[in-house]
Amino acid sequence: MDVRILKSSFAVVERRAEHAVKFFYSHLFWHNPAIRELFPASPEDMERQRDRLFAALTHVIAHLEDEGLVPYLRDLGRDHRKFRAGPQHYAAVGTSLLAALAEASGAAWTPRVEKAWAEAYQVIADAMLAGAAAAEDREPPWWDAEVVRHLQYGEDIGVLTLKPHVPFPYLPGQYASVSSERVPTTWRTYSIGNAPRPDGTLDLHVSRIERGRLSTALVRDVQPGETLRLGAAGGRLTFRRADRPASLIAAGTGWAPIRAVLEDLAEHPPDQDVRLFVVARDAAHLYDRALIDEYAAACPWLGVTYITPAPGQHRNQATDRLATALGSRGMWPDQDVYLSGPPLFVEGTALLLEGLGARPGRVFHDSVPAAGRGHGPNGRPLGFGEWFLARPSPHWHNPSGRSPGDRP
Numbered sequence: 001m002d003v004r005i006l007k008s009s010f011a012v013v014e015r016r017a018e019h020a021v022k023f024f025y026s027h028l029f030w031h032n033p034a035i036r037e038l039f040p041a042s043p044e045d046m047e048r049q050r051d052r053l054f055a056a057l058t059h060v061i062a063h064l065e066d067e068g069l070v071p072y073l074r075d076l077g078r079d080h081r082k083f084r085a086g087p088q089h090y091a092a093v094g095t096s097l098l099a100a101l102a103e104a105s106g107a108a109w110t111p112r113v114e115k116a117w118a119e120a121y122q123v124i125a126d127a128m129l130a131g132a133a134a135a136e137d138r139e140p141p142w143w144d145a146e147v148v149r150h151l152q153y154g155e156d157i158g159v160l161t162l163k164p165h166v167p168f169p170y171l172p173g174q175y176a177s178v179s180s181e182r183v184p185t186t187w188r189t190y191s192i193g194n195a196p197r198p199d200g201t202l203d204l205h206v207s208r209i210e211r212g213r214l215s216t217a218l219v220r221d222v223q224p225g226e227t228l229r230l231g232a233a234g235g236r237l238t239f240r241r242a243d244r245p246a247s248l249i250a251a252g253t254g255w256a257p258i259r260a261v262l263e264d265l266a267e268h269p270p271d272q273d274v275r276l277f278v279v280a281r282d283a284a285h286l287y288d289r290a291l292i293d294e295y296a297a298a299c300p301w302l303g304v305t306y307i308t309p310a311p312g313q314h315r316n317q318a319t320d321r322l323a324t325a326l327g328s329r330g331m332w333p334d335q336d337v338y339l340s341g342p343p344l345f346v347e348g349t350a351l352l353l354e355g356l357g358a359r360p361g362r363v364f365h366d367s368v369p370a371a372g373r374g375h376g377p378n379g380r381p382l383g384f385g386e387w388f389l390a391r392p393s394p395h396w397h398n399p400s401g402r403s404p405g406d407r408p
């Protein structure tokens with residue numbers, strides 16, 4: 001790949017980003033009407049989708065020389081099997097992408113630039129398709145899972161227990177992408193709130209987001225007996241056993257992956273001391289406090305600090321209180337830290353910890369996009385391929401019986 005040409009070409013395209021993205025989708029849908037069906041129907045969701053394309057492209061360009069790029073792309077390809085993305089879709093997207101880049105580049109679109117982009121796209125598509133092919137024999141494209149229990153805490157928090165129809169592999173601390181027939185074409189990631197169980201069930205902790213259609217459906221509408229769909233598990237919030245202390249810091253339903261990690265540690269005790277900070281907007285949102293207290297009493301290696309805002313204060317004042325608590329503890333350079341919670345909380349706390357001396361390579365968190373922002377400076381890798389076919393409707397109950405574009 002000619003990285004130099006790609007970067008300078010991208011700098012030109014970047015100035016006309018909005019135009020390029022609109023052109024891309026118009027071109028794609030005009031030439032491939034059936035693909036339109038795979039993308040969100042609502043203008044609002046489609047708008048987010050547009051943002052994703054550019055975020056995605058920016059991400060690729062920023063990581064062109066990264067050795068993690070190909071493994072990541074392979075993983076992404078594996079995950080895109082849930083969209084039933086086939087070689088023909090990758091080809092269609094590639095053609096429209098080149099057309100959009102040419103359009104936005106104007107006179108800067110030379111044969112050399114075109115060649116560089118075509119080659120780069122081929123590398124991306126090949127890596128994703130290779131990842132998909134390698135997964136083909138190992139696992140299904142997605143897992144259907146029955147809701148077997150639905151607990152609601154207050155207005156906005158739901159804990160759903162799912163029973164996948166076939167075993168769903170994951171590690172404590174990982175998340176899965178989730179889709180419901182109630183909100184077709186929408187996938188969101190939710191952390192799994194337990195370590196793997198013998199009966200194969202898993203818990204999703206969902207905090208309802210204002211205007212979040214899937215989170216609202218999951219918290220308020222979904223009933224036991226319904227089927228949800230899961231994409232392959234992912235994420236880096238898995239515990240590293242080491243001979244130094246560790247801190248687990250959870251805010252809101254960011255508690256879910258930390259709970260899974262703790263469950264596993266309780267089963268297989270660590271040699272290191274572990275300090276748990278649980279931050280919540282109020283006492284009612286410390287919905288698992290009884291369980292945490294049990295762990296604290298039973299596990300000599302565990303210490304727990306609960307943090308809520310002072311009475312009458314805004315929920316985010318809990319974060320200020322956490323900052324004070326973290327500042328008063330030393331040893332940050334010698335610790336592993338696991339962070340989970342709202343994106344701005346995670347971003348801010350990671351920076352604070354670095355300021356306190358924590359080593360960036362020892363602060364672990366998933367990067368998740370802030371709700372409504374689509375992506376953040378530290379956003380979850382939106383997947384510089386998510387725009388390939390993100391949010392299409394997977395063919396719901398009988399995948400093999402439908403051709404792309406059929407409505408479920």
Ligand SMILES: NC(=O)C1=CN([C@@H]2O[C@H](COP(=O)(O)OP(=O)(O)OC[C@H]3O[C@@H](n4cnc5c(N)ncnc54)[C@H](O)[C@@H]3O)[C@@H](O)[C@H]2O)C=CC1
Nearest residue numbers: 207251252253254280281315316318319340341342344345
């Ligand atoms: N792996 C991960 O990192 C996971 C992240 N999450 C994310 O956690 C969030 C959970 O939301 P809720 O439970 O509704 O949390 P919440 O809105 O109740 O917030 C909990 C606490 O986080 C802090 N906080 C929230 N927004 C903040 C901000 N902008 N700046 C500083 N501090 C802030 C405050 O102290 C607040 O009391 C969701 O955004 C979800 O995507 C959820 C599960 C796993």
